[in-house]
Amino acid sequence: xxxxxxxxxxxxxxxxxxxxxxxxxxxxxxxxxxxxxxxxxxxxxxxxxxxxxxxxxxxxxxxxxxxxxxxxxxxxxxxxxxxxxxxxxxxxxxxxxxxxxxxxxxxxxxxxxxxxxxxxxxxxxxxxxxxxxxxxxxxxxxxxxxxxxxxxxxxxxxxxxxxxxxxxxxxxxxxxxxxxxxxxxxxxxxxxxxxxxxxxxxxxxxxxxxxxxxxxxxxxxxxxxxxxxxxxxxxxxxxxxxxxxxxxxxxxxxxxxxxxxxxxxxxxxxxxxxxxxxxxxxxxxxxxxx
Amino acid sequence: xxxxxxxxxxxxxxxxxxxxxxxxxxxxxxxxxxxxxxxxxxxxxxxxxxxxxxxxxxxxxxxxxxxxxxxxxxxxxxxxxxxxxxxxxxxxxxxxxxxxxxxxxxxxxxxxxxxxxxxxxxxxxxxxxxxxxxxxxx
Numbered sequence: 001x002x003x004x005x006x007x008x009x010x011x012x013x014x015x016x017x018x019x020x021x022x023x024x025x026x027x028x029x030x031x032x033x034x035x036x037x038x039x040x041x042x043x044x045x046x047x048x049x050x051x052x053x054x055x056x057x058x059x060x061x062x063x064x065x066x067x068x069x070x071x072x073x074x075x076x077x078x079x080x081x082x083x084x085x086x087x088x089x090x091x092x093x094x095x096x097x098x099x100x101x102x103x104x105x106x107x108x109x110x111x112x113x114x115x116x117x118x119x120x121x122x123x124x125x126x127x128x129x130x131x132x133x134x135x136x137x138x139x140x141x142x143x144x145x146x147x148x149x150x151x152x153x154x155x156x157x158x159x160x161x162x163x164x165x166x167x168x169x170x171x172x173x174x175x176x177x178x179x180x181x182x183x184x185x186x187x188x189x190x191x192x193x194x195x196x197x198x199x200x201x202x203x204x205x206x207x208x209x210x211x212x213x214x215x216x217x218x219x220x221x222x223x224x225x226x227x228x229x230x231x232x233x234x235x236x237x238x239x240x241x242x243x244x245x246x247x248x249x250x251x252x253x254x255x256x257x258x259x260x261x262x263x264x265x266x267x268x269x270x271x272x273x274x275x276x277x278x279x280x281x282x283x284x285x286x287x288x289x290x
Numbered sequence: 291x292x293x294x295x296x297x298x299x300x301x302x303x304x305x306x307x308x309x310x311x312x313x314x315x316x317x318x319x320x321x322x323x324x325x326x327x328x329x330x331x332x333x334x335x336x337x338x339x340x341x342x343x344x345x346x347x348x349x350x351x352x353x354x355x356x357x358x359x360x361x362x363x364x365x366x367x368x369x370x371x372x373x374x375x376x377x378x379x380x381x382x383x384x385x386x387x388x389x390x391x392x393x394x395x396x397x398x399x400x401x402x403x404x405x406x407x408x409x410x411x412x413x414x415x416x417x418x419x420x421x422x423x424x425x426x427x428x
Contacts, residue, residue, distance in 0.1 A: 023417075025391060027355075029410045034333040034347045041338050058336040058345055061398075064407045067337040186339045246343055249397040258330050260346050270336055270345070 031061045038070070038119045038128055040271035042112055044077070044104045045230070046134070046278040050097040051077065051104070053086060053112065057119065058270065069094025074116040079108055106136035106231070110275040119269075130265045134275035137169050137231020138162040138194075144204060145225060145285055156219045156285065158208035158227060166199035170237035172276070175208040176226040177219055182210070187247045191232075191240050219285055226282040235264040236274035293349040294328035301325045318363040326354035329396060335408070342400050342408055354393045359386040376428035382421075389418040 042053035055070035075086040075096040084102070089095040104110065111131035118125050141161040148157045158175060173190040174183045183189055190207055197205070207227065210217040219225065232240075242261040250258060263270050301324065308318040331352040332344030363383035370377060386392075391414040401407040 023391075024411050024413050026409045027393075027396075027412050029331070029396070031331060031352070032333045032347070034345055037334075037336070037345070039336040039338065054338075056337060058334045061332050061335045061344070062408065063335070066406050067335075186341045243338070243341065243343055247341055249399070250395055252395050257349060258344065258346060261343055270343075271338060 033060050034058075036119055038114070038117070038126075038265070038267075038269040038271075039067070040112075040114065040128065040130070040265050040269055040273060042130075042271075042273040044079075044110045044132070044134065044275040046104050046106065046276070048101055048103040050099075050101045052098075053077075053096045053114075053273070055094050055096065055114065055117075070117055070119075072116065073114055076113045076115075078111040078113065104134050104275055104277075106134050106277045108275070109133045110273075112273045126267060128265055128267045128269050130273035132233050132235065132264065132273055132275040134277055135169060135231040135233055136165070136277055137171060138164045138202065138229065140229045140279040140281055143207070143225070143227045143281055143283060145219075145283065148209075153209075153211055153213070155212040155217065156210045156225075157206055158210070158225060159204035160202060160207045160227065160229065161204060162202045162229065164194050164197055164199060164202055168198065168234070169194040170232050170234055172230045172232050172237070172240065173207040174228040174230070175210070176224075176228075177210065177217065178224050180216065182217055183208075186240065186243050189240050189244075191237055193237060221285045221287045223285050224282055225285060226280060229279045230276040232276045233274060235262070236272055236276065238262050239264075239272040239274075291348070293351075296327055296350065298328055298350075299324045314367045314369070316365045316367075318365070319361065321358065321360050323356065323358040326356045326393070328352070329354050331396065332398070340405055342398075342405075344398065354396065357392045359390055359392065360388055361385050362387050376426050378424060378426040381423040381425060383423070385419040385421065386416055387418060391417065 037058045039056045039058055040053065044051045053075050055073055056067040057070060059067055071088060071093050077084040077086060077098055084098050084100060086096040086098050089097060109131060112129060114128040116125055139162060144159045145156045148154060171192045174181065176182065192205065210219045212218045239261060246258060246261060263272060265271055265273060303323040305321045307320065308316060310316045328350035329352050330346055330349050333347040334345035335342050336345060361384065363381060365379055365381045367379040368377055393412045394415045395413045397411050398408050399411050401409065
């Protein structure tokens with residue numbers, strides 16, 4: 001199962017095993033520098049809202065300051081032959097929102113075009129672009145929660161029931177506990193490709209684990225669990241998987257060599273622009289499952 | 291694009307010393323040194339949703355700190371008895387006598403309280419390890 005929590009548990013256990021007689025220490029090291037790049041994080045979803053694009057710049061590794069944001073750029077979203085302009089947020093630098101709130105449509109292409117900025121400081125402006133096709137993905141049926149107990153970890157596990165279409169699909173999952181979005185950042189996203197259940201009905205895929213030891217996650221009967229299924233494209237799936245590997249850290253016994261997280265933005269930028277579909281279902285944890 | 295192999299050690303030195311103080315007591319020491327192995331470390335970073343992601347400009351571009359350690363040993367051989375077909379010896383040794391924290395791997399962690407701050411955190415396997423061994427041969 002490729003959920004971030006179990007992935008981290010696996011890495012954690014392997015690090016623990018290999019560090020049985022070892023310790024960690026913070027050290028000072030000197031690192032070099034590299035040229036600044038544009039960093040884009042933009043999403044279009046099936047929810048009706050002002051879709052967002054965040055623009056920032058890369059910096060030195062030990063800069064220990066918030067990343068520099070890009071203001072004054074021109075960001076345009078293109079779909080179905082028409083351009084949707086975006087405007088900068090009045091108080092949050094680097095955040096651009098579509099002027100109109102609209103609902104993204106599955107099977108539609110979305111493209112982004114960023115111009116009027118000079119990242120390499122050579123006096124000539126640059127143009128960056130990316131595109132993404134919003135997948136439709138599986139048809140979500142329902143979720144189920146059961147309580148899981150083990151010496152290492154206990155908590156409520158969430159299972160999804162859905163019908164996966166025959167083509168290749170990739171998914172990400174979000175979980176709310178009583179209006180609190182638990183999977184609120186990149187490192188916590190659950191992702192899954194359909195390699196093991198392509199074109200079949202998914203009878204209970206584990207999509208979330210609410211660990212009892214984490215106070216924010218620990219769930220009880222009576223709590224409302226809301227599950228969101230996003231059908232994402234392969235570029236976003238790879239982006240999340242690779243970003244999580246880089247965040248998790250390196251263990252010489254089990255890790256591969258580190259590498260830059262892939263991107264679908266052209267012209268030497270980093271980050272991702274993606275369109276994903278949304279389906280949601282909720283349930284209240286019943287008394288009997290514990 | 292060529293990059294240094296992970297086992298590339300330009301300098302690799304082993305000094306081995308052993309001396310029998312008496313026919314039954316021997317001491318030994320060795321000092322191992324090798325250049326730190328090549329390692330892939332970031333040259334820049336960027337931030338997405340509060341997560342700091344590294345920017346690498348090449349594979350194995352950096353090197354870990356050099357590896358070196360000193361080991362001592364003292365061996366006391368048992369008396370040779372004509373009617374006994376085996377011979378025992380006691381061995382007292384110290385591995386990594388000056389407890390050098392040789393870097394095994396290097397990771398970067400984000401400070402929980404101040405997410406813009408990152409630290410280089412190294413993992414070392416062994417500090418000083420004393421050992422007592424009894425050997426017998428027959």
